[in-house]
Amino acid sequence: MATAAALTALVAYSTLDLTTGPTSARAILVWLLALAVGLPLALRRRWPVPVLGIVLGSAIVTVLLGLSITATGLAVAIALYPVALLAGRRCAALALVSALLGVTLAAVLRAAVLAPHLVVEPGPESLESNLLSSLGF
Numbered sequence: 001m002a003t004a005a006a007l008t009a010l011v012a013y014s015t016l017d018l019t020t021g022p023t024s025a026r027a028i029l030v031w032l033l034a035l036a037v038g039l040p041l042a043l044r045r046r047w048p049v050p051v052l053g054i055v056l057g058s059a060i061v062t063v064l065l066g067l068s069i070t071a072t073g074l075a076v077a078i079a080l081y082p083v084a085l086l087a088g089r090r091c092a093a094l095a096l097v098s099a100l101l102g103v104t105l106a107a108v109l110r111a112a113v114l115a116p117h118l119v120v121e122p123g124p125e126s127l128e129s130n131l132l133s134s135l136g137f
Contacts, residue, residue: 008038048082055079
């Protein structure tokens, strides 16, 4: 239960900034998505596969909307662990592949299609620099 509450707060607070008011539409959406990602984790030992499905679906929506990918990825990993322990090998392998593909494809779709201005394209100056010069040596 403490893990679910901590991850809910982590998802919400890692996305919200200090300028967002507590009653703005963005803050309400962030908290609803944080609850959808974090709260099912309280039941992960009793129903591991359905909890993983709910958390993974919520995490994909959260990533597509541009909220914290780190916290939602952590929630998916925590939901995936009981599936790996309690389900059979095939179910655990399918759950791992679907979790990895789901979150990764959502992040790529978000970066490449929904927010293409965030994609960094290498220029000639970035190809000429090396690690030591970027560190100031």
